Amino acid sequence: MTQPPPPPPNQPPGGFPPPNQPPGGFGAPQDPAYGQGQGGFGAPTPPPPPPQGQPGYGYPQAPPPQQPGYGYPEQQQHQQPVPPPYGYPNQPQPPQQQPYGYPTAPQQHVPAPAPGGGKKLSATTLIVIAAVVAVALIVGGGVWYANSGTDEPTDAKPSGGTSQNQNPNGGGGEATTGGSGLGGNGKEKPGVDTGASLAFRIDVPKVPDTTPVDGSWLTDKTYVKTGVNSVVGYDLAKGTVSWTIPLAGQVCGASRHMTADNKVPILFEESKRVAPRYYQSCNKVGMLDLNSGKLLWSASVSGGGDEKARFSEVTLxxxxVAAGGTxxxxxxxxxxxxxxWKPQSDDQNCYDMGxxxxxxxxxxxxxxxxxxxxILVQNLDPVSGKPLSQYKMPTGVKYASVVSTKPLVVAANVGDAADDGSSISDFFSLDEKTGKLRTKITANADRYAARCGSTSVEECQQVLVGDDRLYLPTEEHDGSTGEYGDETNEIIAFDLATGRTAPEKADAGDGYTLMPLRMDGGDLIAYKVGPYxxxxxxxxxxxxxxxxxxxxETPSDKGNRDIVSSFSITGAELLYADGRFFISATYANKPRESDSSFGKKYHAVSFATKR
Structure with missing residues (x-):
């Protein structure tokens, strides 16, 4: 039998560990609504301090030995065949590309003077030859840069379904609409004034111990946030309570997707938490109507014997509605x-993790x-659960995270190569119809800021997919001045058919850090963390x-900066739609005396522009 990991403290022996641990590891954001440019559930936790990066983009240089540029991934093809009935032929290795942002000119060979009676070249002649070679190097580099990575990507147009992609803080964001070309078709446009003011603040609910409060969504009228044994709807402009949905226990999982008519699935515990254990089994699945503020239904299934199946994730x-866990x-x-369908025993010890x-x-x-x-990745018929295609992950993969379902992109830590807590060493672009590998992109954890939950299936942040491209932010590195406080980063695009980088990139600018949040049609919505x-x-x-x-743009005065900095931005849920920006916590904590020295904490805050 597959053995689950040892339980954390404050839970009964043999019990399922609480699905969301307090900040300390990196968790997951989520992504905003399909077709409406709205935000959704996310729960990342803060990452370790990013390593110092390499210098910013510079002029092409003729190299000595080639070195990878900052933020440039290695490209590899997975060669391991997958057993029948699905065929996974090996794919040819693409040619090694030059580092993004650091084009390398082709080496030029200058013949040495002939030995023996060969005529020596004059100093003037040598200078002329050197000048010609230098020009050739520069031109060679320029030609490479102009033509590299420019293969036109396939236009991805996810079809059908009623689900909307909800992804605060950058989870696996899929493009909600295609487009005749790349970009420019997003719904979010600037208003008459981009300067925002504080719209409202919501205080942290009173709790006796650390309590997960994952889950936040937007409709056209309501901001919705998980509370204590409840989900609460707030007036979009004023922050006053519009409705409250009481629950039997605490929310312990929330979908990043919701239907076109604002219905969203959640997980919640079967009863209220009580001391000293302060934990209950996460075995209830429910569907919320965010328009009416009602719980439409709830259900549980057997996990074997008299026990109800415990879940850690839910999606739509x-x-x-599908829920998974150990x-x-x-x-x-x-x-x-x-x-x-429900969990069933299998003589191969197989089970759906999520x-x-x-x-x-x-x-x-x-x-x-x-x-x-x-580890198998299976594209399913959503009604019957029958696998339509299957891909076997390579040896050394213990978990896998789904970044996008159409196009199908999966992240994994192959052989524990990523030791920074990101749980990502490689991205696998798969054909969801055949199960074949399209390409594998190796993303060095020291260069990229994407993160996935270590044991979660749909809990990635700061990585987006749209128009058959993968968008990744680099880790912070020195800005153009090299001075303290001017750290910056970029967002880089990769073609999911070839793995090649696009020549264009988004540059945060000195002192700013770009965090991709969600797709808006074929465009990206991103948050730029500002300087101090x-x-x-x-x-x-x-x-x-x-x-x-x-x-x-949020206000720059100290009071408003302190409000924003009271949240761990990489560990918060970030939602944006139609000139309104929301930041909310993923944990509520019991107040401590030391908290006052770090400023007031909030459950959620909102900033809004004049429209």
């Missing part, structure tokens, strides 16, 4: 709560004995040109 694809996976009809939703439904399935497990003396910014990034348009 079309008319199916007890296995289950699915429900989104409208009625009727069980579509699912990725949105435009499709993808299961990450673990099979085999403890220490020798195999300025506000943060919400920008729209044209997916083709990677040019930025300012949508909102």
């Amino acid at each position: 694809s079309g008319a199916t 007890d296995g996976g289950a699915a429900f009809d989104a409208a009625t709560g009727k069980v579509r 699912y990725g939703g949105g435009a499709g439904l993808v299961a990450v399935r673990k099979c085999g004995k403890y220490g020798a497990e195999t 003396d300025k506000g943060g910014q919400i920008v729209s990034v044209n997916a083709g040109t990677m040019k930025e348009t300012l949508l909102l």
Whole structure:
């Protein structure tokens, strides 16, 4: 039998560990709404301090030995065949590319003077030859830069379904609409004034111990946030309570996707938390109506014997709600709560760890004995659960995270190569129809800031997919001046068909750090963390040109900066839509005397521009 990891403190022996641990590891954001440019649930936790990066983009130089430039991934093809009935032929290795932003000119060979009676070259002649070579090097570098990575990517147009992608703080964001070209078709546009003011603040609810409060969503009228044993809707402009949905226990999982008519699935505990254990089993699946403020249905399924199956993640694809965890996976009809399938025993020790939703439904399935497990990525029929295609992850992969279902992109830490807590060493671009590998992009954890939950299937942040491209931010590195406080980063695009980098990139600028939040049609919505003396910014990034348009800027005065900095931005839920920016916590803590020295904490805050 597959053995689960040892339980954390404050839980019964053999129990399922609380799905969301307090900040300390890096967690997951989520992504905003399909077609409406709205935000959704996310729960990342702060990463370790980023390493110093390499210098910013400079003039092409003729190299000595080639070195990878900052933020440039290695490209590899996965050669391991996958057993029948699915065929996974090996794909040819693409040619090694030059580092992004540091084009290398081709080496030029100058013949040495002939030995023996060869005529010596004059000093003037040598100078002329050297000048010609230098020009050739510069031109060679320029030609490479102009033509590298410019293969026109396939236009991805996810189809059908009623689910909307909700992703605060940058989770696996899929493009919600295609487009005739790359970028420029996003719905978010700047208003008459991009300067924002504080709209409202919500105080931290009173709790006796650390309590997860993952989950926040936007409708056209309501900002919705998880409370204590409840989900609360707030007036979008004023922050006053519009409605409250009471629950049997605490929310312990929330979908990043919701239906077109603002219905969203959650997980919640079967009863209220009580001391001293302060933990209950996460075994309830429910569907919320964010328009009416009602719980439409709730359900549980057997996990074997008399125990109810415990879940750690829930998602939505079309008319199916799917929940997964170490007890296995289950699915429900989104409208009625009727069980579509539930965890079942398997002589191969196989079970669904979790699912990725949105435009499709993808299961990450673990099979085999403890220490020798195999990880399968299966594209499912959302109604029957029947696998439509399958890909076997390479040896050394213990978990996999679904970044996007259409196009299908999976992140994994192969052989524990990424030791920075990001859980990502490689991205796998897969054909969801055949299960074949399109390309593998090796993303050095020291260069990229994307993160996924270590054991979660749909809990990635700061990575987006749209128009058949993968968008990744680099880690912070020195800005153009090299002075303290001018650290910066970029967002770089990769073609999911070839793995090649696009020549364009989005540059945060000195002192700012770009965090991709979600796709807006074919464009990106990103948050720019500001320097110590300025506000943060919400920008729209044209997916083709990677040019930025300012949508909102938070106030730069100390009082408002302190409000923003009271949140761990990489560990908060960030939502933006139509000139309104929301920041909310993923944990509520019991107040401590030392808290006052660090400033007041908030459950959520909102900034808004004049529209």
